[in-house]
Amino acid sequence: MSEFEGQALVHLDRVFQFAVRLTGNRTEAEDLVQETYLRAFRHFDQFDPGTNCRAWLFAILHNTFVNQVKRQGREVPGLDEGELERLEVEMPDGANAVENPEEQLLKRIVDADLVAVLDGLPVIFRKVVLLADVEECSYKEIARICGVPIGTVMSRLSRGRRLIRRTLEALTRERQKLGSPR
Amino acid sequence: MICQELRACLGAHLDGELDVERSLAADEHLAFCMECKWAYAKERELRTLLRTRLPREPVPDALRERIRWGLRRADREERWGAAARRALAWSVPAAALVLLALGIGFWEKSVPPPVVSELVAKHMMYSRLDAPAEVVSANQEAVSGWFKGRVRFEVIVPDFSPSGIRLVGGRLSDLSDRPVAYLLYEKGRSLVSLFAFPSQGLALPDRGWVRVGDGRFYVTEVKGAEVVLWTQRGLAYALVSSLDRQALLECADTVWRLVASSRAPGA
Numbered sequence: 001m002s003e004f005e006g007q008a009l010v011h012l013d014r015v016f017q018f019a020v021r022l023t024g025n026r027t028e029a030e031d032l033v034q035e036t037y038l039r040a041f042r043h044f045d046q047f048d049p050g051t052n053c054r055a056w057l058f059a060i061l062h063n064t065f066v067n068q069v070k071r072q073g074r075e076v077p078g079l080d081e082g083e084l085e086r087l088e089v090e091m092p093d094g095a096n097a098v099e100n101p102e103e104q105l106l107k108r109i110v111d112a113d114l115v116a117v118l119d120g121l122p123v124i125f126r127k128v129v130l131l132a133d134v135e136e137c138s139y140k141e142i143a144r145i146c147g148v149p150i151g152t153v154m155s156r157l158s159r160g161r162r163l164i165r166r167t168l169e170a171l172t173r174e175r176q177k178l179g180s181p182r
Numbered sequence: 183m184i185c186q187e188l189r190a191c192l193g194a195h196l197d198g199e200l201d202v203e204r205s206l207a208a209d210e211h212l213a214f215c216m217e218c219k220w221a222y223a224k225e226r227e228l229r230t231l232l233r234t235r236l237p238r239e240p241v242p243d244a245l246r247e248r249i250r251w252g253l254r255r256a257d258r259e260e261r262w263g264a265a266a267r268r269a270l271a272w273s274v275p276a277a278a279l280v281l282l283a284l285g286i287g288f289w290e291k292s293v294p295p296p297v298v299s300e301l302v303a304k305h306m307m308y309s310r311l312d313a314p315a316e317v318v319s320a321n322q323e324a325v326s327g328w329f330k331g332r333v334r335f336e337v338i339v340p341d342f343s344p345s346g347i348r349l350v351g352g353r354l355s356d357l358s359d360r361p362v363a364y365l366l367y368e369k370g371r372s373l374v375s376l377f378a379f380p381s382q383g384l385a386l387p388d389r390g391w392v393r394v395g396d397g398r399f400y401v402t403e404v405k406g407a408e409v410v411l412w413t414q415r416g417l418a419y420a421l422v423s424s425l426d427r428q429a430l431l432e433c434a435d436t437v438w439r440l441v442a443s444s445r446a447p448g449a
Binding site for chain 1: 236
């Protein structure tokens with residue numbers, strides 16, 4: 001018990017952050033995290049002490065989340081390729097405008113925008129972006145957590161990041177047009 | 183490496199996921215290609231943004247408590263399971279095992295789940311307020327109607343008047359961010375609280391249950407307040423009061439029968 005607490009419970013904060021952003025809902029995240037820890041505790045003998053415990057917890061959480069979504073018959077917001085193309089076309093492309101990156105997003109983006117844009121991203125992209133960019137997991141770890149090949153991780157990651165950037169850029173352009181001080 | 187190749191692995195380069203050879207080739211290209219350098223800077227900027235500007239959500243204390251409590255319980259179950267297996271392996275007669283189980287059950291007082299202390303704290307808080315109800319009415323339908331659109335489940339308002347307990351009103355409350363429909367009743371000067379909330383994720387102990395009629399209720403006592411708690415049709419119900427346990431169980435039985443006979447499922 002104390003070994004489990006020492007290894008796993010110390011990651012509660014990060015696990016909770018991931019759950020909140022993954023579900024987009026605090027109450028759901030709390031239940032998910034509780035369930036994750038209970039499962040982790042019951043299967044702690046399967047944890048390889050030489051590996052990253054946080055990534056192991058993320059894998060359990062991800063698995064629990066996917067099962068819950070399936071069980072509740074909720075729609076898994078996975079997009080097919082066609083839908084993705086449409087999404088990317090619909091979004092104005094700021095990538096061609098050569099601007100000094102220093103003057104770009106960082107200074108104009110409000111934290112709440114970032115949350116809204118991320119929460120609006122389809123979950124198959126959101127989870128890889130969260131794991132790579134926020135939780136600093138390696139591609140190999142992400143592949144294991146999500147149960148997909150590394151190639152899929154890479155393509156989802158780059159698409160996810162592109163979608164986020166375009167949405168953020170569209171948002172800042174909108175603001176500039178309106179001339180509202182942010 | 184040409185621009186197109188670099189752009190395809192820009193993210194992987196940033197993440198340090200390229201092999202040495204390709205990583206060197208990418209650096210080489212970035213050293214002389216201004217456009218790719220910008221693209222790379224934008225990629226890095228986004229990552230910095232996500233890493234540093236995403237607000238952190240504090241872990242609620244109630245969640246921490248729920249997890250610890252759940253782990254303690256699982257740990258106990260596991261140890262008890264292991265002890266039972268060991269005992270069987272040593273071929274202790276089954277009768278002795280049963281006696282042992284009964285003995286442990288008797289000695290070890292079941293730990294009330296964290297939700298119980300939260301409920302009791304709410305009850306205490308409301309009993310100190312002069313006018314705790316948001317909707318004041320002795321009319322069951324009026325109180326039930328007030329909750330429509332305020333919570334996402336149907337709130338059933340029972341009538342306890344045969345036991346001399348009268349309806350005061352209702353209000354919205356919360357438990358670890360869960361929305362809770364809270365009903366207030368009074369007997370003399372004692373407050374009787376009835377909480378109703380979605381039961382999803384609620385873990386209740388194995389011991390400490392009593393049967394009344396068709397219903398099963400978890401009963402416990404915290405800081406002088408009696409608590410009767412149970413789940414039914416997707417909702418958890420809790421009665422909290424300083425009234426005696428028997429009176430509270432009668433109320434619980436009334437609620438149970440009312441919920442069981444209601445048309446719509448709770449959640």
